[in-house]
Amino acid sequence: MSAALPPLRVRRLNASAILPVRAHLHDAGLDLHASEAVRLAPGSRASVGTGVAVEIPAGHAGLVLPRSGLAARHGITLVNAPGLIDAGYRGELRVLLLNTDREEEFLIAPGDRIAQLVLTAITTAAVVEVEELEESERGTGGFGSSGGFGPQ
Secondary structure, eight states, X not given: OOOOOOOOEEEESSTTOOOOBOSSTTOSSEEEEOXXXXXXXXXXXXXXXXXEEEEOOTXXXXXXXXXXXXXXXXXXXXXXXXXXXXXXXXXXXXXXXXXOOSSOOEEEOTTOEEEEEXXXXXXXXXXXXXXXXXXXXXXXXXXXXXXXXXXX
């Protein structure tokens, strides 16, 4: 059994901001809500404020992920998915949304669920420069080297 995670401390930056919340008891992600109205034209992107700042527990990171319903129904995703929130960051959580639909604009109203926040434990390692790396089965093979990327 893993150790209990300290609570996620959240600060409202404006009175109407909605705190991150799980839609269901066992959901991994906390819904993030827009604190401002935004119009996303077809193919455009925008930085949308949530009106909250968080204190990610030490040894953890926050990952901002797209909402699958917005992606499936409207083509709304995140430009930088996943967005990374380091434990030391204390500014407003902003979500970089992208409208991938080529024809329909998407309107965001204050209070709309726009993304989700997942907390995850991280492991850090010291960086050590070496002359050579150990051999591996994959070697220097990059994108597609393990199959499944077009004709072989």
